[in-house]
Amino acid sequence: MKSDPLNTFERFAIQAQGETTSRADVADRVLATLQTQPPTALARDPMYLFFGAGSLVAACAAMVVFWLGTDYDTLFALAQPFVTVLQ
Amino acid sequence: MVIPIGASTSLDADDCRDIAATLLGDGEAYRRLVERYQHDIARQMSRFSREFAVRDELIHDVFVEAYLSLRNYKSSAPWLHWLRKIAVRVGYRYWTSRKAGDREITLSDEDWQHLRGRSPDAGEAFEAAELVYALLAQLSPSDRLILTLVYLDGCTMAEAAHRAGWTVVGAKLRAFRARNRLAKLIEEGS
Numbered sequence: 587m588k589s590d591p592l593n594t595f596e597r598f599a600i601q602a603q604g605e606t607t608s609r610a611d612v613a614d615r616v617l618a619t620l621q622t623q624p625p626t627a628l629a630r631d632p633m634y635l636f637f638g639a640g641s642l643v644a645a646c647a648a649m650v651v652f653w654l655g656t657d658y659d660t661l662f663a664l665a666q667p668f669v670t671v672l673q
Numbered sequence: 674m675v676i677p678i679g680a681s682t683s684l685d686a687d688d689c690r691d692i693a694a695t696l697l698g699d700g701e702a703y704r705r706l707v708e709r710y711q712h713d714i715a716r717q718m719s720r721f722s723r724e725f726a727v728r729d730e731l732i733h734d735v736f737v738e739a740y741l742s743l744r745n746y747k748s749s750a751p752w753l754h755w756l757r758k759i760a761v762r763v764g765y766r767y768w769t770s771r772k773a774g775d776r777e778i779t780l781s782d783e784d785w786q787h788l789r790g791r792s793p794d795a796g797e798a799f800e801a802a803e804l805v806y807a808l809l810a811q812l813s814p815s816d817r818l819i820l821t822l823v824y825l826d827g828c829t830m831a832e833a834a835h836r837a838g839w840t841v842v843g844a845k846l847r848a849f850r851a852r853n854r855l856a857k858l859i860e861e862g863s
Binding site for chain 1: 700704707708711712719725732733798805808825827852855856859
């Protein structure tokens with residue numbers, strides 16, 4: 587059974603649901619913002635470009651290190667992760 | 674994106690038409706969408722801030738984000754449902770971005786008496802909303818969100834989970850813990 591504090595809270599919450607909300611009129615502002623901010627803005631944000639390029643460089647570096655670590659043996663390099671897991 | 678106009682009764686034909694036109698670059702079509710749903714979103718965003726200026730800023734952000742990700746909208750559900758998910762994300766981000774001190778809205782002794790059920794009535798809906806908002810503001814953003822969705826927006830647990838992007842089990846668990854913390858807060862509040 588629910589405790590009294592929650593019953594009281596629920597009663598107030600139901601009462602609060604009946605609160606009227608004043609009307610909003612944001613259409614002009616939204617369109618004004620969108621005219622200055624094209625849909626591709628997010629993708630062109632320097633921060634995202636930095637993360638994207640950083641991920642690519644990190645992935646390439648990891649591949650080179652992995653390849654060097656397997657003594658240039660490509661077949662072994664492909665099989666090694668599975669062999670390691672099986673061990 | 675293929676929008677099957679009239680394919681489902683749950684989809685509004687005007688919405689489908691305006692979304693398709695917006696994707697083709699028609700700004701006026703998006704204006705119609707904003708004007709159609711801004712009041713629904715205003716009601717939802719008033720749960721996240723009682724200040725009109727902040728609320729309007731949040732509504733603005735919701736429609737800007739909706740526009741920027743409009744290509745991801747799947748027309749299998751009404752646009753308003755999709756919009757409400759974005760609204761929850763924007764509102765939650767607003768709560769988490771505020772400094773810890775900003776969350777503290779003080780409750781008077783009289784308010785605590787109301788919440789403990791020792792005073793029978795909080796007054797009109799406005800007073801009740803102020804009281805509930807001030808109380809929920811004492812909780813963490815995640816507790817506050819689940820309780821807001823369930824108690825103020827009247828969502829079922831499945832709807833709350835969908836809007837917040839949680840699993841139903843996760844939402845139930847959060848609600849259970851949030852209720853316990855709320856009860857403790859009311860009992861221990863000065």
